[in-house]
Amino acid sequence: MITCHDYSPERHSKRPTMYQYNDNDQILIDERVAQFRRQTGQYLTGEISEDQYRALRLRNGLYIQIHAPMLRIAGPYGLLNAKQLRKLAHIARHYDKNYCHFTTRQNIQFNWPKLEEVPDILAELASVQMHAIQTSGNCMRNTTSDHLAGVCVDEIEDPRPYCEIIRQWTTLHPEFDYLPRKFKIAVSGALHDRAATQFHDIGLHLVKNDAGEVGFRVLVGGGLGRTPVIGQVIKPYLEKKHLLSYLEAILRIYNLFGRRDNKYKARIKILVKESGLENFSKLVEQEWLLIRDSNELSDDRINAIKNHFAPPAYDPAAVQDTSFAQQQQDNKAFATWVKYNTAEHKIPGYRAVFLSLKAPDSPPGDMTDVQLDEVADLTEQYSFGEIRATHRQNLILADVKQADLFDLWQKLDSLKLATPNIGTVTDMICCPGLDFCSLANAGSIGVAKEINEALDDMDYIHDIGDLKINMSGCMNGCAHQSVGHIGILGVDKKGAEWYQITLGGSSENEAALGERLGPSVAKDQVTKAITTILDVYVKNRLDDESFLDMVNRVGITPFKEQVYADN
Numbered sequence: 001m002i003t004c005h006d007y008s009p010e011r012h013s014k015r016p017t018m019y020q021y022n023d024n025d026q027i028l029i030d031e032r033v034a035q036f037r038r039q040t041g042q043y044l045t046g047e048i049s050e051d052q053y054r055a056l057r058l059r060n061g062l063y064i065q066i067h068a069p070m071l072r073i074a075g076p077y078g079l080l081n082a083k084q085l086r087k088l089a090h091i092a093r094h095y096d097k098n099y100c101h102f103t104t105r106q107n108i109q110f111n112w113p114k115l116e117e118v119p120d121i122l123a124e125l126a127s128v129q130m131h132a133i134q135t136s137g138n139c140m141r142n143t144t145s146d147h148l149a150g151v152c153v154d155e156i157e158d159p160r161p162y163c164e165i166i167r168q169w170t171t172l173h174p175e176f177d178y179l180p181r182k183f184k185i186a187v188s189g190a191l192h193d194r195a196a197t198q199f200h201d202i203g204l205h206l207v208k209n210d211a212g213e214v215g216f217r218v219l220v221g222g223g224l225g226r227t228p229v230i231g232q233v234i235k236p237y238l239e240k241k242h243l244l245s246y247l248e249a250i251l252r253i254y255n256l257f258g259r260r261d262n263k264y265k266a267r268i269k270i271l272v273k274e275s276g277l278e279n280f281s282k283l284v285e286q287e288w289l290l291i292r293d294s295n296e297l298s299d300d301r302i303n304a305i306k307n308h309f310a311p312p313a314y315d316p317a318a319v320q321d322t323s324f325a326q327q328q329q330d331n332k333a334f335a336t337w338v339k340y341n342t343a344e345h346k347i348p349g350y351r352a353v354f355l356s357l358k359a360p361d362s363p364p365g366d367m368t369d370v371q372l373d374e375v376a377d378l379t380e381q382y383s384f385g386e387i388r389a390t391h392r393q394n395l396i397l398a399d400v401k402q403a404d405l406f407d408l409w410q411k412l413d414s415l416k417l418a419t420p421n422i423g424t425v426t427d428m429i430c431c432p433g434l435d436f437c438s439l440a441n442a443g444s445i446g447v448a449k450e451i452n453e454a455l456d457d458m459d460y461i462h463d464i465g466d467l468k469i470n471m472s473g474c475m476n477g478c479a480h481q482s483v484g485h486i487g488i489l490g491v492d493k494k495g496a497e498w499y500q501i502t503l504g505g506s507s508e509n510e511a512a513l514g515e516r517l518g519p520s521v522a523k524d525q526v527t528k529a530i531t532t533i534l535d536v537y538v539k540n541r542l543d544d545e546s547f548l549d550m551v552n553r554v555g556i557t558p559f560k561e562q563v564y565a566d567n
Helices: 023-044 051-060 083-097 113-128 162-168 242-259 268-275 277-289 299-309 314-321 324-330 332-341 369-382 402-414 445-454 456-463 523-538 547-554 557-563
Strands: 063-064 067-071 079-081 099-102 108-111 185-187 202-208 213-219 231-240 342-344 352-353 366-368 386-389 395-401 470-471 486-493 496-503
Touching: 023 051, 023 113, 051 063, 067 113, 079 083, 079 202, 083 099, 083 108, 083 113, 083 369, 083 386, 162 185, 162 242, 162 299, 202 242, 213 299, 231 242, 231 277, 242 268, 242 277, 268 277, 324 332, 324 402, 332 342, 332 352, 332 402, 332 456, 352 402, 369 386, 369 395, 369 402, 395 402, 445 470, 445 523, 456 523, 486 523, 496 523, 523 547, 523 557, 547 557
Parallel strands: 185 202, 470 486
Antiparallel strands: 063 067, 067 108, 079 386, 099 108, 099 366, 202 213, 213 231, 342 352, 352 395, 386 395, 486 496
């Protein structure tokens, strides 16, 4: 396991707001690259079989898709620095087709690497403290978190140090290397859940108890895919020192009792549902009593990791700027971008800036090598050299002075990264679908493009307001269609592409699963169905009523009647 035991403030002073590898970390990653290089060579020469190689490549993030291998790279709780962005650009140019893809789990994917060159890519990544370990396979996956962690105004405590502690604990953990199924953990430290914690195998919320002490509320058994389930609270309050031991107790019970005979029933959500939360909780508590004193987190350990996430050198004079307000008054387009693509910051005079990877003519979540290089420069110029991936396939510069926003907006606009649509109907989550994925039943990128083309009136989009469309090409639900305000799921009907539509889902505080609207619709009718749904909303909403609030108020019947009016 990766450990941190030689922390030095001087050594990490250049980038104090994200974790930096120590010598042990780097050795482990370098040795992993060398190991996989040998394994790939053995496969290519026929020394090991396809079945033997499959388990090895999956543990290094390598899938076999329709056209080529796909390599998934871990983005630890969404954090990247400028040097890493430039390395991704380099890989996109030299090993892929000049772009990469950002996922809903804050990871990065390359869709066109050559199998024999993947070890070279992993070596390139290792040189900038990145890897693809455990981004696939039946193991503990990349820990995710709030993309506004550390800067949001509703935060109880920054969750990133605990994400890093969990990351170190989970990486190559020998006991949990072959779980019944994949396992995902998300951590939130704010009042507003922006990390979809209720739809993870384990969700962790930093909370305060009656004494004002900060600890964790622990949820278990959430998940999406073909059987979406909302997680349940297994422990209302857990002391910080017991974080790893309690996670270990849950993992042990899952590893022991999770089904291995049926991969569709192997997730912990099925185990919790079938055994009942009360019985599952009893098993966890019994196991925890045996181990809780063996892996306590000391204050020194927590503080050492916290030191990696010290705030950057904010300018106290930033709040005195007056140009920001004047620029919004003088430029309507800039004001609109500020409204939709920036967020309030806990430090006066700063804002967090969303980079929209949802330009109308670009596949959602994709970014070119040129954009990656240019944004690397922007991170250094405007946001302390760091950037973050969001759960909706966008990026964030978390620490931008208000006085710099106008210049930044102009540069992002020239890069097609300033579409003012964050949180709107065209800010779609979309999986690669049949264009790339070997598991997909239907396309999604083309459908997203058609919907975007139909919704080309930005004033109409802004009038609709907060509305999230999530679209997946198969039941695995990589695009989280079950929790979209509007969810679109591709299904196969005798070789033809059809799409099921759901309404009313949410992955935020009031978590909900969408309700199926009715029979699936043909591919050439999806856009019409979506625009009909939007028209019903616009004509029947109350003053300032959001789409989700209206669905919760009236149900799906008014939408269903209009979508299927001609049937």
